[in-house]
Amino acid sequence: MTASDFVLGFGEAGWGTALLQAAMITLSVALTGYAFGLLVGSFGAWAKIKGGVLPRLIADAYTTVLRGIPDILVIYLFYFGSSAVLTPLAGLFGISGFISLPGFMAGALAIGLVSGAYQAEIMRGAYRAVSPGEIEAAIAAGMSRLTMFRRIIAPLVLRHALPGLGNVWQLVLKESALVSVTGLVEILRQAQIGAGSTGQPFTFFFAAAVLYLAISSFSTWLLRQAEGRLALGTRRT
Amino acid sequence: MDLPFLYETLLKLLTGVPLTLQLAVSSVGLGAVLAVMLALARLSGLRLLAWPASFYVFIFRSTPLLVQIFLIYHGLGQFHAVRTSFLWPLLREPYWCALIALTLNTAAYSCEIVRGALLSVPSGQIEAARACGMSSFTLHRRIVFPLALRHALPGYGNEFILMIKSTALASIITLMEVTGLAAQLISESFRAIEILIVAAAIYLSMNFIVTRLVQWAEYALSAELRPPPAAASGQGATL
Numbered sequence: 001m002t003a004s005d006f007v008l009g010f011g012e013a014g015w016g017t018a019l020l021q022a023a024m025i026t027l028s029v030a031l032t033g034y035a036f037g038l039l040v041g042s043f044g045a046w047a048k049i050k051g052g053v054l055p056r057l058i059a060d061a062y063t064t065v066l067r068g069i070p071d072i073l074v075i076y077l078f079y080f081g082s083s084a085v086l087t088p089l090a091g092l093f094g095i096s097g098f099i100s101l102p103g104f105m106a107g108a109l110a111i112g113l114v115s116g117a118y119q120a121e122i123m124r125g126a127y128r129a130v131s132p133g134e135i136e137a138a139i140a141a142g143m144s145r146l147t148m149f150r151r152i153i154a155p156l157v158l159r160h161a162l163p164g165l166g167n168v169w170q171l172v173l174k175e176s177a178l179v180s181v182t183g184l185v186e187i188l189r190q191a192q193i194g195a196g197s198t199g200q201p202f203t204f205f206f207a208a209a210v211l212y213l214a215i216s217s218f219s220t221w222l223l224r225q226a227e228g229r230l231a232l233g234t235r236r237t
Numbered sequence: 238m239d240l241p242f243l244y245e246t247l248l249k250l251l252t253g254v255p256l257t258l259q260l261a262v263s264s265v266g267l268g269a270v271l272a273v274m275l276a277l278a279r280l281s282g283l284r285l286l287a288w289p290a291s292f293y294v295f296i297f298r299s300t301p302l303l304v305q306i307f308l309i310y311h312g313l314g315q316f317h318a319v320r321t322s323f324l325w326p327l328l329r330e331p332y333w334c335a336l337i338a339l340t341l342n343t344a345a346y347s348c349e350i351v352r353g354a355l356l357s358v359p360s361g362q363i364e365a366a367r368a369c370g371m372s373s374f375t376l377h378r379r380i381v382f383p384l385a386l387r388h389a390l391p392g393y394g395n396e397f398i399l400m401i402k403s404t405a406l407a408s409i410i411t412l413m414e415v416t417g418l419a420a421q422l423i424s425e426s427f428r429a430i431e432i433l434i435v436a437a438a439i440y441l442s443m444n445f446i447v448t449r450l451v452q453w454a455e456y457a458l459s460a461e462l463r464p465p466p467a468a469a470s471g472q473g474a475t476l
């Protein structure tokens with residue numbers, strides 16, 4: 001076998017470029033979902049800490065249900081569920097056939113909703129780790145609520161939450177492989193396509209595994225740097 | 238809300254529950270054996286054993302389970318040696334491939350739970366057992382494993398729930414467990430939302446029952462933390 005025949009190469013017959021492009025799609029769907037999850041998770045944490053009875057009840061139900069059902073069901077819900085709503089709607093305008101949210105959007109929404117449930121719990125725990133003395137000191141110094149949140153609470157919560165949030169990012173990265181069921185050409189889908197047209201499934205799924213491994217190792221390294229940065233001035237053992 | 242349809246869906250999806258539970262229970266059971274071996278290898282202090290075990294854990298925890306399932310189910314058939322081996326009757330069946338992938342995957346995660354639990358056994362207990370003249374095997378059987386089990390139980394409960402959720406991925410390689418049946422029903426009836434809600438309810442109930450069982454096991458195994466029943470009632474009488 002010469003280098004140009006190699007199916008994972010970057011030449012004309014190689015799938016290297018396609019797989020790297022797919023890795024970019026994996027990264028963007030995972031990042032979009034994660035960012036959406038941060039938004040949902042912050043609201044969830046806020047409802048659990050400061051909300052009234054009803055917001056707290058809703059937030060508790062949300063985190064219990066979303067952490068208790070398989071992620072793939074949530075992706076199906078957005079993908080097939082949206083078609084159950086959109087297809088009749090499109091029918092009204094004379095458009096027939098299967099209409100659904102695009103795979104990217106359904107995937108990112110599903111990932112966001114699932115990871116938000118984990119992120120809410122992590123941020124709630126991190127908020128409780130902020131000592132009341134720091135908040136009292138901020139109030140005594142005459143800080144407004146916004147200033148106190150921006151300068152005291154947010155940095156401290158982030159410091160405590162970062163290891164947990166890093167774990168959720170690793171979960172999200174692996175969960176993004178499930179979005180391949182919607183037909184979105186991310187790493188796993190691209191590997192399936194390559195396996196199908198070359199008849200070398202092991203080569204392609206192995207390459208997919210290596211790509212995930214690379215992304216997750218790089219994020220571990222990056223998160224460790226960030227943890228060190230945020231923990232400046234604390235005891236590190 | 239179409240109650241008859243929901244009820245009918247529930248009855249159909251419930252027929253997938255045995256397969257879901259079977260996959261989860263056997264993979265966690267087999268995975269536990271592998272996990273204990275991996276954890277002992279990591280703690281053995283021998284680099285030749287510890288390094289491969291760490292590498293295994295790293296690989297299986299850093300790649301998606303679905304990729305692992307595809308590698309085993311679709312990937313292994315690429316090799317002529319595998320297709321002609323005695324294992325091929327197993328490796329071409331989606332059931333066995335799913336079970337192997339789930340087992341290998343949970344073993345990697347459980348290895349960390351077991352390792353933490355083994356490390357949490359107080360060294361005084363081990364020293365005391367050694368001082369009594371216990372052999373290494375007796376020491377593990379009578380002191381280390383029973384104590385480690387108590388520490389591992391909460392983590393293992395979480396892992397079992399994760400595995401119940403992970404079995405849903407077996408549906409992608411055509412196994413007809415709860416999610417597989419749900420996907421089939423959706424393609425027949427196009428009533429995705431109702432069907433998925435019923436499926437979600439089934440998973441939630443399974444996980445609810447599992448958390449209760451784990452809580453009960455934790456309670457049953459922590460007798461030393463509770464006051465003896467007679468003393469507790471006697472105390473109540475004197476107060």
